[in-house]
Structure formats: C-alpha cells, structure tokens
Amino acid sequence: MTFRPVERIRRRAEYQQIYERGARVHSRYCTMFVLGNELTIGRLGIAASRKLGGAVQRNRAKRLIREIFRRNKLAPGFDVVVVPKREVLDASLTVLEADYRATLERALRQRAGARGARTAARV
16 A cells, blocks of 8 residues: 555645644654545645754655555544654654554544534534
8 A cells, every 4th residue: 555646735725724723732753733624535744844854864754654654544534744853763663653643543532522612612
C-alpha cells in the first residue's frame, strides 16, 4: 500500500483552514491538527520548519511521518497535519508509531467532544 497523491494536503489555504478550525493535540514528538473532510480517505500534511534542523533532518522526519501514516490508515474522512518536534529524529519507528496512534485517537475524541458540545448548545 503506497502513500498516494490524493492522500496529500498540498495547498496553503487547506493548511490554514486545518490550523484554524481543526483540533490541536500536542504529544512528545509532534503537534497534530485534525479536521474532518468530505472525502472517504484520510489526508496528510507535514509542516517541518527549519527549527527542526537542516534539510536532511527535515526530510528524514517527513519520511518517518509518511511511513507511519501509510501503515496506519486510522482516520478516513479526516485531514491530519503533523508538525514534528526535534525529538522525532532520535526516536525509533515503533515508538513514533505508538505515539502517532495515541495522539490521533486523542485528537479524534477531542473533535467528537467539540461537535457534541456544539450540538448541545444549539438545543
């Protein structure tokens, strides 16, 4: 199973929308933003800034995150933007995978809780 082009978030406007309207969850290795989309697939965006390190470090972090996303199709119908922290570079793939799963589950629960609170406020 590959990481297909339709599973990528590319446009700046899409990133901005996810940052503004999505649920933000912090973990040891990354900050994750999650927002529902109208598609049947999950999409991934990675924002690796120069704070992370040089080009080699940023590209390694992005490769690790893409591989974890490719292996764990946990969020169909959601856009996920991952902002990696420096600690990503020192962690093993297994540890990162466990952290990704836990963080994503927390983000999805947070999204569901916010949606429920909004619906209750309307009633």
